[in-house]
Amino acid sequence: MTFRLSLKSLAAFGHQMGTMLDAGIPVSRALVVLGRSANVRLRSIYQRLNDRIANGDVLSEAMAKEGRAFPRLSLRLVEVGEVSGGLSTVLKRLGEYYQFIRSLWGRLLGGLVWPLFEYWALVFVLALVTYIANMVGINIGLDFTPTQVLLVGLGAFLAPIVLYFVVSRSVEGLRVAHEILLRIPVVGNLMRTIALARFSWAMELMTDAGVPILNAVMWSMEATTNGAFIGRGASICKQLSDGETMADTFRRSGLFPVEYVEMIAVAQESGSLPEMFGRLARNYFEKMEMAMKVLTRAIGILVWMVVAAVIIYFIFRLAGQVWHGMSEIAPEVY
Numbered sequence: 001m002t003f004r005l006s007l008k009s010l011a012a013f014g015h016q017m018g019t020m021l022d023a024g025i026p027v028s029r030a031l032v033v034l035g036r037s038a039n040v041r042l043r044s045i046y047q048r049l050n051d052r053i054a055n056g057d058v059l060s061e062a063m064a065k066e067g068r069a070f071p072r073l074s075l076r077l078v079e080v081g082e083v084s085g086g087l088s089t090v091l092k093r094l095g096e097y098y099q100f101i102r103s104l105w106g107r108l109l110g111g112l113v114w115p116l117f118e119y120w121a122l123v124f125v126l127a128l129v130t131y132i133a134n135m136v137g138i139n140i141g142l143d144f145t146p147t148q149v150l151l152v153g154l155g156a157f158l159a160p161i162v163l164y165f166v167v168s169r170s171v172e173g174l175r176v177a178h179e180i181l182l183r184i185p186v187v188g189n190l191m192r193t194i195a196l197a198r199f200s201w202a203m204e205l206m207t208d209a210g211v212p213i214l215n216a217v218m219w220s221m222e223a224t225t226n227g228a229f230i231g232r233g234a235s236i237c238k239q240l241s242d243g244e245t246m247a248d249t250f251r252r253s254g255l256f257p258v259e260y261v262e263m264i265a266v267a268q269e270s271g272s273l274p275e276m277f278g279r280l281a282r283n284y285f286e287k288m289e290m291a292m293k294v295l296t297r298a299i300g301i302l303v304w305m306v307v308a309a310v311i312i313y314f315i316f317r318l319a320g321q322v323w324h325g326m327s328e329i330a331p332e333v334y
Contacts, residue, residue, distance in 0.1 A: 007102035014095030021088035084209035111296030123153030174227035197284035204277035
């Protein structure tokens with residue numbers, strides 16, 4: 001099975017391919033140049049792409065045959081670029097997009113370092129306290145061994161992640177999981193913002209390239225990679241084909257904020273959909289950065305509250321034991 005390309009590789013592929021095509025270099029020649037500076041696995045992908053193009057495939061067809069290597073968003077937009085004659089522009093925009101997403105996720109992970117450190121420090125401290133308490137015979141209210149404390153801490157951390165990946169393996173499971181997550185404060189706001197940014201960005205490119213509106217909407221829904229949006233794609237397209245306006249179908253879906261719908265209504269009346277989607281994309285990409293900061297801050301506060309609650313629990317637990325011990329000694333004194 002072909003491995004999925006990293007965001008760094010996707011960004012480099014889009015930027016370098018777009019730049020070379022813009023300079024008049026043929027696709028096959030550009031792939032050869034890319035392969036010279038790539039690692040072994042990437043070089044093999046570029047070689048296979050080149051072989052398929054030599055056998056008559058266009059770039060989007062060759063990329064699609066690489067399985068999971070290229071995201072569906074890349075495949076759709078490269079196809080749009082080929083049809084519209086703007087392949088080099090699309091590739092460069094894809095490069096910029098993946099570089100931006102890589103930068104955002106890097107900042108998100110960087111912001112989670114301290115909360116995760118606090119969490120694991122708490123788990124190891126609890127294991128150590130349990131070990132010491134068991135040695136000296138003090139009851140601290142935890143009926144666990146140090147090993148069990150570590151396993152519980154690991155399980156509490158990994159269980160939600162494993163559950164999400166198991167459930168999201170199917171299309172229906174992904175839809176249900178994302179429908180639930182969208183209703184969770186902070187997390188849902190970030191997920192919705194990411195989906196709206198991707199949708200708007202893809203719609204800008206597709207409407208600007210003249211893609212039929214039904215295809216543009218469906219493909220842009222897929223580009224969100226959000227199960228709730230993808231699951232409503234067919235219904236929205238059905239309403240559009242029945243003559244409903246885009247603003248009305250978006251409003252009825254329950255996925256788009258009121259201000260988003262109103263801006264689309266204005267753009268439809270003025271015939272400026274590509275420009276409006278571009279404006280919305282920039283707006284929501286900026287909101288993504290803010291939403292990620294809020295998420296990391298919320299996780300940090302949540303972890304701090306858990307740490308504080310555990311510390312307070314042990315203080316009162318030990319104080320209670322000391323008081324109980326003193327009360328047993330007191331009658332003997334008198």
